[in-house]
Amino acid sequence: MKKVLVGYGIDVDAVAGWIDTKDGSRADPVEISRGMFGALVVVDRLLKLLATHNIKASWYIPAHTLETFPVQVSRIVDGGHEIGFHGYSHEYVSQLSEQQERDVLRKSIDVFMSFTGKKPTGWTAPAFTTSSRTVHLLEEMGIQYDHSFMHHDCQLYMTPYSDYGAVTTAYQGDHNSRRNASDWMKRMPDPKISTLVTVPANWHLDDWPPFSPGDNSSNGFIDPYVVEKMWKEHFEYCYEEYDEFVFPLSIHPQISGTPQIIKMHQRLIEWVNGFDGVEWCTFEEMVAQYKRGLISGFNVEKAMGISEERYPTERK
Ligand SMILES: [Zn+2]
Numbered sequence: 001m002k003k004v005l006v007g008y009g010i011d012v013d014a015v016a017g018w019i020d021t022k023d024g025s026r027a028d029p030v031e032i033s034r035g036m037f038g039a040l041v042v043v044d045r046l047l048k049l050l051a052t053h054n055i056k057a058s059w060y061i062p063a064h065t066l067e068t069f070p071v072q073v074s075r076i077v078d079g080g081h082e083i084g085f086h087g088y089s090h091e092y093v094s095q096l097s098e099q100q101e102r103d104v105l106r107k108s109i110d111v112f113m114s115f116t117g118k119k120p121t122g123w124t125a126p127a128f129t130t131s132s133r134t135v136h137l138l139e140e141m142g143i144q145y146d147h148s149f150m151h152h153d154c155q156l157y158m159t160p161y162s163d164y165g166a167v168t169t170a171y172q173g174d175h176n177s178r179r180n181a182s183d184w185m186k187r188m189p190d191p192k193i194s195t196l197v198t199v200p201a202n203w204h205l206d207d208w209p210p211f212s213p214g215d216n217s218s219n220g221f222i223d224p225y226v227v228e229k230m231w232k233e234h235f236e237y238c239y240e241e242y243d244e245f246v247f248p249l250s251i252h253p254q255i256s257g258t259p260q261i262i263k264m265h266q267r268l269i270e271w272v273n274g275f276d277g278v279e280w281c282t283f284e285e286m287v288a289q290y291k292r293g294l295i296s297g298f299n300v301e302k303a304m305g306i307s308e309e310r311y312p313t314e315r316k
Helices: 029-052 063-068 070-078 098-116 134-140 224-241 259-272 283-291
Strands: 003-011 058-061 082-085 157-160 193-198 244-251 278-280
Touching: 003 283, 029 070, 029 259, 058 063, 058 070, 063 070, 063 098, 070 082, 070 098, 082 098, 082 283, 098 134, 134 193, 193 283, 224 244, 224 259, 244 283
Parallel strands: 003 058, 003 244, 003 278, 058 082
Antiparallel strands: 157 193
16 A cells, blocks of 8 residues: 655745845846746636645745735645745755844744744745755754755655764865865764754755756756656656655746646546556645654654664564
8 A cells, every 4th residue: 555645845036036136236126027927927826726736836926926925825725735834035044044044934924924923833044045054943943844855755754963073174265274084084973863853855855956048056947747747757667666755846826836836736636546546635735744643654764774763653
């Protein structure tokens, strides 16, 4: 018997990531218009697609989007979907100071709570970048799961803290700033495990790199049939190799809302539904099932030979 939890994580970045250019360069109003297209036009297209197939998705929404496009966000909430948070202005967390990171998390959660009346369960790091503090801070703020880390590609797991120790080899620079090689030649410290669950993120199951034109982290003009084939083969491999696994997709309205990509999603959903044991659900539901022992997962410590101990959430 197979058990496969399949779900869409939808990052409603809207204009947040375009207004915040990260490097002080000016925002381009045409890029901002793409973000507005995502919020104003495509949210409805995706809601319709999901409703047609009776799928509840997880929407990760920057607080900036929530405050700017409350009409669209209300429709998502009314559709019975999960809402998670995704920074304020789509900040790259790895580049924030500790104070900035705390302030952004607090404000994002406050805006979220004033909108929905409850604390978010999960979050996705904007652009999948985090800091060594992030897991500690999310835990401190009562968040239960993350969808940013990539320790596995089809299994849920308890998230390791990111206290990996900074290593600076300083093999470049002037002679005086160079360090002795013995200073950095040390193994990575054993990871400690947090209380957060990770629903694994994966650049290869994300619509941005293949389909977003015009920015240097992406290609923009891949044939949707090529991406569809890649995603299907990912699914097929997992189906052959694992009795239980998750298939979490990460998409963005301003990308996946274009007609040819919406049609790709229609084909993919129908294809996935042809497999036994498939259950579409939110990421929050995946985590709930994992915590109740209804789906097995991955154990980072055990894989590293650090601990033989099983987690309570791990199926015997
Ligand atoms: Zn995003």
